[in-house]
Amino acid sequence: MWTKCWNASKNCRLVASQHIADAACSVLLTRDPVTKARNARQIAEAWRLGNISHTDLSDTHPPDRPSRPAKPELLPPGQMPRRRLGSVHGRQALLHAIAHIELNAIDLAFDMLARFNGDIPVRDRHEFVSDWISVGDDEARHFMMIQNRLLEMDSHYSALPAHDGLWEAAEATSDDVLARLAIAPLVLEARGLDVTPGMIRNLTSVADHASASLLQTIYDEEIGHVAIGAKWLKKLATAKGKDPAECFRHYVSERFKGTLKEPFNHDARELAGLERHFYTNIIH
Numbered sequence: 159m160w161t162k163c164w165n166a167s168k169n170c171r172l173v174a175s176q177h178i179a180d181a182a183c184s185v186l187l188t189r190d191p192v193t194k195a196r197n198a199r200q201i202a203e204a205w206r207l208g209n210i211s212h213t214d215l216s217d218t219h220p221p222d223r224p225s226r227p228a229k230p231e232l233l234p235p236g237q238m239p240r241r242r243l244g245s246v247h248g249r250q251a252l253l254h255a256i257a258h259i260e261l262n263a264i265d266l267a268f269d270m271l272a273r274f275n276g277d278i279p280v281r282d283r284h285e286f287v288s289d290w291i292s293v294g295d296d297e298a299r300h301f302m303m304i305q306n307r308l309l310e311m312d313s314h315y316s317a318l319p320a321h322d323g324l325w326e327a328a329e330a331t332s333d334d335v336l337a338r339l340a341i342a343p344l345v346l347e348a349r350g351l352d353v354t355p356g357m358i359r360n361l362t363s364v365a366d367h368a369s370a371s372l373l374q375t376i377y378d379e380e381i382g383h384v385a386i387g388a389k390w391l392k393k394l395a396t397a398k399g400k401d402p403a404e405c406f407r408h409y410v411s412e413r414f415k416g417t418l419k420e421p422f423n424h425d426a427r428e429l430a431g432l433e434r435h436f437y438t439n440i441i442h
């Protein structure tokens with residue numbers, strides 16, 4: 159497909175436009191994390207410039223697992239080393255774990271686009287792509303913020319082991335957009351809202367204000383990601399004649415391996431449109 163595009167010098171020219179599924183797959187298939195983050199940000203910019211199409215359907219299928227480098231080694235969640243933030247090694251380990259979450263979050267946002275854009279009614283698809291591409295753009299920026307902070311602290315992403323829990327959750331929800339929305343943004347990202355304020359306090363208490371400030375930025379923006387997840391779960395469940403809260407509770411019971419851990423950050427969840435009756439008293 160060809161579209162008209164205005165470039166920075168205001169010259170009108172024709173450029174080839176890529177389908178969103180193909181563009182999203184190119185992120186998933188990028189192995190090097192920094193290149194993946196840069197690719198994600200370039201695709202978000204191409205979308206904003208109108209150079210990516212979304213209306214027709216695509217035959218592209220996303221990979222079961224995104225491409226990843228040989229390192230970090232992936233360990234079961236229970237075998238991850240404990241972190242003590244008083245030492246630089248403890249803070250490197252915390253930031254490394256966050257970088258790994260952000261890298262997974264890039265892939266989760268672009269997998270949402272590659273895997274599920276065709277399930278969205280055409281009238282809603284532009285909004286769906288805009289929302290999830292903005293999430294993917296944020297996640298790529300978050301990854302680079304943390305990677306750069308690790309470099310300042312004489313470390314880097316892949317220097318330590320990481321765990322594979324996030325992509326296991328993605329694989330458990332690869333057949334159903336409602337299941338994916340329930341588990342990825344509304345369980346896993348919402349959990350980030352619960353635990354990040356405590357990490358910011360702990361980093362501040364050991365005077366690592368630079369890392370605390372990055373986590374504050376991430377926290378503020380993650381409220382928006384949970385809000386996008388809540389909006390689409392409500393919209394798509396309602397369109398199918400389902401009650402959104404019951405739909406969420408059904409998928410958490412059926413697809414989420416763990417239990418929802420308290421204490422919850424009710425204020426941040428409420429701000430994101432994830433009301434208490436969605437997530438309290440779920441029976442596993």
Ligand SMILES: [Fe+2]
Nearest residue numbers: 260263297300
């Ligand atoms: Fe993030």
Ligand SMILES: [Fe+2]
Nearest residue numbers: 263347380383
């Ligand atoms: Fe996020």
